[in-house]
Amino acid sequence: MTEEIMLQGCLENLSSAQExxxxxxxxxxxxxxxxxxxxxxxxxxxxxxxxIKVYSQIxxxxxxxxxxxxxxxxxxxxxxxxxxxxxxxxxxxxxxxxSSIQISDNNIPSILQAKQVVECIRLLPIGYRTVLxxxxxxxxxxxxxxxxxxxxESTSRSQYTRARALLEEILIKKKILQKPRENVRMVSMx
Amino acid sequence: xERRFDMSDFEQSLKDHADQFKMIPSKRVWNGIYNNLxxxxxWPSFTVAIVFLITLITIGNLNNSTSxxxxxxxxxxxxxxxxxxxxxxxxxSQLIEQKNNSxxxxxxxxxxxxxxxxxxxxxxxxxxxxxxxxxSESANISPDKNIRQTQNQRNLHANxxxxxxxxxxxxxxxxxxxxxxxxxxxxxxxxxxxIDEISVLNQSENQQKDFQIAFNQKTELFSNEVALPxxxxxxxxxxxxxxxxxxxxxDKIEPFIPIQNNILSANTAINANRLRRKKNSKIxxxxxxxxxxxxxxxNKKRIQPSANNSSMVVLxxxxxxxxxxxxxFGLETGAEMSLKIDTKFKFITGFNLSYxxxxxxxxxxxxxxxxxxxxxxxxxxxxxxxxxxxxxxQSQDHIYxxxxxxxxxxxxxxxxNIWGNEKIKVDIASLFEPSMVLKGNAYLISSDGRxxxxxxxxVRKTNLEGHFxxxxxxxxxxxxxxxxxxxxYQLFSTYKNIYPTREHLIDYGIRIGISK
Numbered sequence: 001m002t003e004e005i006m007l008q009g010c011l012e013n014l015s016s017a018q019e020x021x022x023x024x025x026x027x028x029x030x031x032x033x034x035x036x037x038x039x040x041x042x043x044x045x046x047x048x049x050x051x052i053k054v055y056s057q058i059x060x061x062x063x064x065x066x067x068x069x070x071x072x073x074x075x076x077x078x079x080x081x082x083x084x085x086x087x088x089x090x091x092x093x094x095x096x097x098x099s100s101i102q103i104s105d106n107n108i109p110s111i112l113q114a115k116q117v118v119e120c121i122r123l124l125p126i127g128y129r130t131v132l133x134x135x136x137x138x139x140x141x142x143x144x145x146x147x148x149x150x151x152x153e154s155t156s157r158s159q160y161t162r163a164r165a166l167l168e169e170i171l172i173k174k175k176i177l178q179k180p181r182e183n184v185r186m187v188s189m190x
Numbered sequence: 191x192e193r194r195f196d197m198s199d200f201e202q203s204l205k206d207h208a209d210q211f212k213m214i215p216s217k218r219v220w221n222g223i224y225n226n227l228x229x230x231x232x233w234p235s236f237t238v239a240i241v242f243l244i245t246l247i248t249i250g251n252l253n254n255s256t257s258x259x260x261x262x263x264x265x266x267x268x269x270x271x272x273x274x275x276x277x278x279x280x281x282x283s284q285l286i287e288q289k290n291n292s293x294x295x296x297x298x299x300x301x302x303x304x305x306x307x308x309x310x311x312x313x314x315x316x317x318x319x320x321x322x323x324x325x326s327e328s329a330n331i332s333p334d335k336n337i338r339q340t341q342n343q344r345n346l347h348a349n350x351x352x353x354x355x356x357x358x359x360x361x362x363x364x365x366x367x368x369x370x371x372x373x374x375x376x377x378x379x380x381x382x383x384x385i386d387e388i389s390v391l392n393q394s395e396n397q398q399k400d401f402q403i404a405f406n407q408k409t410e411l412f413s414n415e416v417a418l419p420x421x422x423x424x425x426x427x428x429x430x431x432x433x434x435x436x437x438x439x440x441d442k443i444e445p446f447i448p449i450q451n452n453i454l455s456a457n458t459a460i461n462a463n464r465l466r467r468k469k470n471s472k473i474x475x476x477x478x479x480x481x482x483x484x485x486x487x488x489n490k491k492r493i494q495p496s497a498n499n500s501s502m503v504v505l506x507x508x509x510x511x512x513x514x515x516x517x518x519f520g521l522e523t524g525a526e527m528s529l530k531i532d533t534k535f536k537f538i539t540g541f542n543l544s545y546x547x548x549x550x551x552x553x554x555x556x557x558x559x560x561x562x563x564x565x566x567x568x569x570x571x572x573x574x575x576x577x578x579x580x581x582x583x584q585s586q587d588h589i590y591x592x593x594x595x596x597x598x599x600x601x602x603x604x605x606x607n608i609w610g611n612e613k614i615k616v617d618i619a620s621l622f623e624p625s626m627v628l629k630g631n632a633y634l635i636s637s638d639g640r641x642x643x644x645x646x647x648x649v650r651k652t653n654l655e656g657h658f659x660x661x662x663x664x665x666x667x668x669x670x671x672x673x674x675x676x677x678x679y680q681l682f683s684t685y686k687n688i689y690p691t692r693e694h695l696i697d698y699g700i701r702i703g704i705s706k
Contacts, residue, residue, distance in 0.1 A: 015228060022220055027212035034213055044215055048222045055227055114210035121208065136201040137208045164200070 003067060010058045018055055025068060026051070029075045035121055035133050036079040046082050050075035076138055080148055083130060120170045128163030135160045214588075245702070472530040474705055476540075480522035480676055482699030484546035486515060486593075489683075489692035513550065513582065513635050518592065520546035520697055522678070528605060536605040538621060544678070546697050547594025550633050552642050553583035560641035562634060564688040576643035582635055591633040591642055595649065595684065595695070599625035601657060613665050621657035623678075634689065648689050654681045659701060672703030 001009075001020050009017020030047050037043035053074050061070050121129060134140040134148065135156070142160070146153040526540035557579045566572050580591060603621030610616060630649045633642040661674035678697040685693060 013227065015224065018223075018227060019220065022223065026215050026219070028209075030213040030215045030219075031208075031211040034211070035208065040213075043213075044219045047215055048219045048226075051219075051223050052226050055223070114207045117204065117207040118211045121204075133208075137205045139205070167204075168200075 007058065007061070007067070010055060021054075022051060025071050028068070029071060031118065032072060032075055033079055035118055035137070036076075036083060036130060038126075042082075046079045047075065049082065050078035053078060072138075076134075077148075080130070080134075083126065084149075116174070116176055117171075120167060120174060120176065123170050124163055124166055128159055128166060131156055131159040132163040132167065136164070474528045474530075474536075476526045476528065476670075476672060476703045476705040478522075478524065478526065478672065478701050478703035480699040480701040482520040482522060482544075482546060482676075482678070482697040483517050484520040484548055485517040485696045485698070486548045487694045487696060488513065489694070513639075515551065516549040516590070518547050518549055518594070520544065520699070522546075522676075522697070522699065522701075524601075526601065526703070531604075534607045536607075536617075538601060538603050538605050538619060540601050542599045542601055542623060542625075544597050544599065544625075544697070545594065546597075546678075546695050547592055547631075548695075549590040549592055550635075550642060551588050552580045552591045552633070553588050555579055555581040555583075555641070558641065560636035560643050561638070562643060562645070563637040563690070565690060567688065573637075574645075576636075576645065578636075578641045578643045580633065580642040580644075582640055582642060591644075593630075593632050593684075595630035596628045597625040597653070598628060599623035599655060603657065610663075615663040615665065616660070617663060618660045619658070621659075623655040623657055625653045625655055627651050627653065632685065634685070635691070648685045650682060650684060650686050653684070655679065656681050661701060661703070668706070670705045672701065672705065674701055675699070676701040 001017070006017050006020050006024075010021055026047060029050065030043055033043040033046040033050070034040065037046055050071075054071050057074065061067065121132065124132065130149065131145060134145045135142065140148065142153050142156040145151075145156040149156070151159075522542060522544040524540055524542035526538055526542075528536040528538050530536055555578075557577055559575050560578045561573045561575050563571050563573050580589075601621040601623045603619060605617050605619040607615055607617050627649060630646060631644070632646050632649050633644050634648065635641070636643055656679045657677070658679075659674055659676040661672045664671040664673070676697075676699045678695075678699070680695040682694075683689075683692040684695060685691065
C-alpha cells in the first residue's frame with residue numbers, strides 16, 4: 001500500500017489503512033515513547049494516545065514534510081503531555097556528578113547497540129532524560145524546550161548539561177564508553 | 191521546529207543510535223486504538239456478554255414455561271380466520287347450525303360433531319403428593335365411525351383426583367381471563383361430587399356465544415353431551431373428593447393445579463394405562479459446543495548421556511531453561527449419545543471435534559542451527575539439527591509461536607446423575623477419548639533451551655484424552671439445555687516418545703449442550 005493510498009484510507013476511516021499506518025510506524029514510535037516513559041506499559045499507553053491523535057488529526061497533514069516526522073512530532077508531544085499530567089518533572093535530581101565528569105566528543109564508539117544506548121538514557125532521572133531527549137535526539141532548541149516544558153531556557157540548558165554528563169558517566173560505567181585518557185576537557189556549561 | 195545544525199558528535203551519535211531503536215508494541219495497543227476509532231465494534235466484550243445474557247434468558251424462559259404448561263399460551267389460541275380454515279370450522283358451523291335450529295343441550299348428537307374430534311391423547315404427570323397434575327386429551331374421530339365406537343375408543347375412565355385436604359384455588363378468571371365461562375361442554379362426564387367451576391377454554395371471541403351453553407356452577411352431575419371441536423380445553427376445579435366420569439370427544443382436559451402457600455397438595459391417582467406419558471426413549475442425543483482455554487503441562491525427562499554418546503549437545507540437555515507459554519482459546523464441538531443403563535447411570539459415546547493449543551513466547555533471531563536430542567529407542571540418543579530463527583527469549587520484541595492440534599475423537603464413558611428433579615438435573619461424566627490428530631503444528635524447544643524449532647513430524651498421530659465434566663441440565667418443554675464446566679486432559683504426550691519432553695494439553699471449558 002502506497003503512502004498516498006494509506007493516507008486516503010485513513011482519511012476515510014478505513015481500518016485496513018489505519019492498521020497499515022500503525023504497523024509501519026509503531027515500532028519506531030514505541031522506541032521514542034520508551035525513551036520518555038518509566039516502563040514499557042507507560043510507553044505503550046503513550047503510543048496508543050499518540051496514534052489516536054494521529055488518526056484524528058490526519059487531515060491536517062499537508063504532505064509538506066515526511067509523514068514519519070509529522071507522526072513523531074505528535075507522539076513526542078503526547079509523551080510530554082502525559083509526563084506533565086503525571087507531574088513527573090517535579091522529581092528532584094541528584095546533581096552530584098554533573099560537573100565532574102571528564103568527557104570527549106570523540107570517544108563514543110562508532111558502533112553501539114541502539115538498545116544499550118536507549119537503556120542508558122532511561123537510567124537518567126526523568127527531568128534530565130526529557131531535556132536530553134528533546135535537545136539531543138529530537139533536535140529542539142533550548143528555547144523550544146522551555147516553551148514545551150514550561151521551564152526557563154536556562155533551566156533547560158543546565159538540565160541538559162547535567163544530563164549529558166550523567167549519561168556519559170553511565171555509559172562509561174556500562175563500558176559502552178571508554179574513559180578518555182587524552183584530549184580530555186571538562187564539561188562546560190553552554 | 192527546525193532541526194539544529196550545531197549538534198556535536200556526541201549528540202549526533204546519540205541521535206543516530208536512539209533513532210535505530212525499535213520496539214514491537216503489544217496487540218493491546220492496536221486493540222485500544224481500534225476500539226477508540228471504531229467504537230461500534232467492540233468485539234468480543236459486548237457481543238459475548240449479549241450472547242451469554244440471551245442464553246440465560248432463553249434457558250430461564252424454557253424452564254418457566256414448563257411450570258405453566260397447563261395454561262395455554264396465547265399463541266396457541268387460533269384466530270377466527272384460522273378456525274374458519276381449519277377442520278374445526280366444519281364442526282363449528284355444524285354446531286352453530288344445530289344451535290340455530292334447536293338447541294337441546296341434553297341431546298346434542300355427537301355424530302354431527304364427530305368430524306372435528308381428532309385423536310385423543312391423555313397425558314398426566316402423576317406423583318404422590320405431587321407438585322403438579324396435568325391431564326390432557328385430544329380427540330380425533332373419523333366422521334364415518336359411529337358414536338359408540340368413538341366413545342369406546344375415546345372414553346376416559348377412572349379419572350380420579352382425590353385431595354388430601356382442602357386447598358385454595360386460583361379462580362379461572364385469574365388465569366384465563368378471556369375465556370371465563372365461555373362454554374361448558376359436558377360430554378357424558380359423570381361427576382359425583384360438587385364442582386366449583388367448570389369452564390371451557392374457547393379458541394376465539396367469535397365462538398364464545400355459540401358455546402355458552404350448559405354452564406352450571408355448583409353442578410353435581412353432568413349428563414349432557416355436546417360436540418366439542420378439537421383443541422378445546424376444559425378446566426375444572428374439584429373442591430374436594432374425587433372426580434370420576436367419562437369425557438368424550440374432549441380435546442384436552444386439565445385439572446386445575448391447586449396451590450396453597452406455594453405448596454401443591456393434590457394427591458392424584460390416575461389410570462396409568464391410559465394416562466401415562468409415553469416413556470422416553472433410552473437413547474438421547476446431545477449436541478454441544480465447548481469454548482475452552484487451552485493450556486499445557488510439561489514433564490521434562492533429563493536425558494542420561496549414554497556410554498557411546500557424550501556429546502556436548504547431550505550434556506547441555508538440562509531442564510534448567512524456562513519455556514514461557516501462554517494459553518489460547520480453543521473449541522470443542524460434537525454430538526454425544528447417551529444410553530440409559532439404569533436410573534442413575536448412562537453410557538456415553540459420540541463424536542468430538544476439538545481445536546486446542548497454546549502460544550510459545552519467542553523472539554526473532556538471525557537464522558542459526560539448533561539441535562534436538564532425541565531418544566533412539568535403544569537407550570541411546572542422537573542429535574537432529576534444524577535451522578531456525580526463533581529464539582527462546584522473553585525480550586520485549588517477542589513473537590508468539592502457536593502449537594496447536596485439531597483432533598477428532600470418540601468419547602466413551604459414563605454419566606452419573608447425582609441430583610435432580612423434573613426441571614433440573616445435575617450429572618457428572620467421566621470419559622476416555624481415543625483421538626486422532628487431523629492437523630497440528632509444533633514448535634519444540636531445542637535441547638540447549640535457546641531456540642525453538644519447527645518439526646510437526648514429531649507430533650503423535652493418535653492419543654488418548656481423559657475427560658471430566660459436571661453438567662446442569664435444564665429440562666424445558668421441548669428441549670434440554672446442558673451447561674457446566676468441563677476438563678480435558680491429554681493422557682499421552684503430544685510428541686512421540688523419541689522426544690524427551692512430555693507435553694500434555696489441558697483444556698478448561700464450559701460446555702453448552704442441547705438435546706431433545
